[in-house]
Amino acid sequence: MDTSPLYQQIAESLRQEILRGDLNPGDRLPSVRSMAARWHCTPGTVQRAYAELSSQKLIESRRGRGTHVVELLPEMEGAPLRRATLLHRVDGFVLETLSTGYALDEVEAALRLALNRWRALATAPSPAPPGVLRFAGSHDPAVTLLAEIFPHFSNGNTLQVRFVGSLGGLMKLAQGEVDLAGCHLWDAESDTYNEPFVHRLFPGRRMALLTLAHRCLGLIVPAGNPAGLAKVTDLARPGLRLINRQRGSGTRIWLETQLHHCGLHMKQLTRYEKEALTHSEVARLIAAGEADVGAGVEAIAQDFGLDFVPLTVERYDLLIPNFVWKRPAVQALVMWLRSDEARTAIGGLRGYETRETGILRWVE
Structure with a gap:
């Protein structure tokens, strides 16, 4: 017989329902009154059980909407x-x-x-064409700059660039379609960039994370910021048209996590019907008056003559497998990123910092 306090028994029963998948993210829990009737206890006992689950970040209560399983379960808290x-x-x-x-x-x-x-x-990567280094990943102005000057410091090699989002780049790297990927994936549980995602997608493989730059991420808004936007919660204003990024982009993952921490969900926002694949597309739609706001980097806002509301500084890394690391073109890239020329070129982009440009982190 379970001798633990009744509120703990109620909390554990609901926790097991969540673990089994009987209660899914977003599902509404029974009312306090119905749970009290089911367990033959006082409403205060049920409220205490709900408070226990809330402290474990498994459920959340919203005024007038009841209590729900959180949309993003804390994946790192255990198997x-x-x-x-x-x-x-x-x-x-x-x-x-x-x-x-x-x-x-x-x-x-x-x-x-x-x-x-x-x-x-994963075990049989496709070979790259001679003289070509293949890149896929998150859209970034510094990568575009890098591709333009790459032949000049790599003995005529070409950097072939495809902007497919951070997760898209990692997937193409895992599939052997490219030689390196670019990502800025923030993990809320560890409060770090990129390493947790590399561990999940490349278990047991030795991978190099080479920092390209730190960059300022925030809200791109029309010139003059007519809506007076200042923070993430402002995105919930009625009628404000948000242009979202595609699923799997580091910017979208970051924004959805920030909204979740503020008690908001993307479904609650008024969104432009299409999703943008790049920061430039976000800025173009805002400049054309088709959207009111979107998440992006400061350098792109400046290019389009738009205003920018800074929200965070993020780390953008290049992910390179160990078997690619010693290729001459990759080593030329490493040497250039550690040069004064690189710091001047990348640091010249609005909102970019080069304090860790060229720093190497091995993930195994």
């Missing part, structure tokens, strides 16, 4: 929560495919083929 979060995401994918007419056997076969393809690609 059970990680499994519960993963199960919820996989469930969502399976339900979506079944609703479009696929049979369960078809979904199972497709998932198995996809996993086998990932395993094969």
